[in-house]
Amino acid sequence: GIQVEQSPPDLILQEGANSTLRCNFSDSVNNLQWFHQNPWGQLINLFYIPSGTKQNGRLSATTVATERYSLLYISSSQTTDSGVYFCAVQDSNYQLIWGAGTKLIIKP
Amino acid sequence: GAVVSQHPSRVICKSGTSVKIECRSLDFQATTMFWYRQFPKQSLMLMATSNEGSKATYEQGVEKDKFLINHASLTLSTLTVTSAHPEDSSFYICSARDRGTGSYEQYFGPGTRLTVT
Numbered sequence: 001g002i003q004v005e006q007s008p009p010d011l012i013l014q015e016g017a018n019s020t021l022r023c024n025f026s027d028s029v030n031n032l033q034w035f036h037q038n039p040w041g042q043l044i045n046l047f048y049i050p051s052g053t054k055q056n057g058r059l060s061a062t063t064v065a066t067e068r069y070s071l072l073y074i075s076s077s078q079t080t081d082s083g084v085y086f087c088a089v090q091d092s093n094y095q096l097i098w099g100a101g102t103k104l105i106i107k108p
Numbered sequence: 109g110a111v112v113s114q115h116p117s118r119v120i121c122k123s124g125t126s127v128k129i130e131c132r133s134l135d136f137q138a139t140t141m142f143w144y145r146q147f148p149k150q151s152l153m154l155m156a157t158s159n160e161g162s163k164a165t166y167e168q169g170v171e172k173d174k175f176l177i178n179h180a181s182l183t184l185s186t187l188t189v190t191s192a193h194p195e196d197s198s199f200y201i202c203s204a205r206d207r208g209t210g211s212y213e214q215y216f217g218p219g220t221r222l223t224v225t
Contacts, residue, residue, distance in 0.1 A: 030212065031212055031213075033213065033214070035216075040218070041146075041199055041201070041218065041219040041221070042216070042218045042219065043201065043203075043216035043219075045110075045213065045215060045216075048211070048213040086151060086152075088152075090212055094212045095154060095157070096142075096152075096154070096214060098151040098152050099151065100150075100151055101151055
């Protein structure tokens with residue numbers, strides 16, 4: 001089956017810093033989603049991005065499907081950005097295959 | 109838009125009892141809903157896929173007689189954990205696809221934390 005790898009596993013930054021999270025996948029996928037899981041467990045949809053670049057405020061994402069990776073950029077980090085960021089790809093059955101996540105801690 | 113609710117958010121039950129968790133799509137119709145389980149510090153594990161009006165499809169290793177899923181309408185799916193035991197304690201999360209958009213994007217509920225004593 002498709003393997004999804006996220007890096008780094010942990011990231012600690014000062015407020016105001018920028019960060020780049022990476023998601024590599026092992027095979028062609030139908031789609032890719034980025035999520036933020038807040039400390040209470042709620043998964044928040046960030047991007048639904050099979051290819052190309054999207055931006056939403058301080059966040060942007062780029063997926064290069066031909067090279068099987070996606071990047072999530074967070075600029076001017078705030079403490080509320082803390083949590084776990086998951087990348088999940090959709091396989092041929094449109095089911096989500098999850099990465100292990102990147103735990104982000106933003107210090108004030 | 110695309111809001112999914114879950115009820116209850118937390119439940120504590122005694123070993124041997126059954127617990128029902130509801131998942132609702134509040135502002136869209138969902139022909140397909142998904143149930144996941146998440147262990148501490150891990151990613152989500154798909155338990156089953158439910159389609160409105162038909163039987164759920166369970167992932168390998170998930171006991172369908174223990175985790176009963178009913179998708180009775182386009183906005184409601186329920187997960188019943190029967191004869192719960194402490195090893196069933198976990199964070200259960202549902203998701204739904206919006207049939208109106210034709211997109212395969214999944215929207216997630218806030219989760220239900222189950223503790224079996």
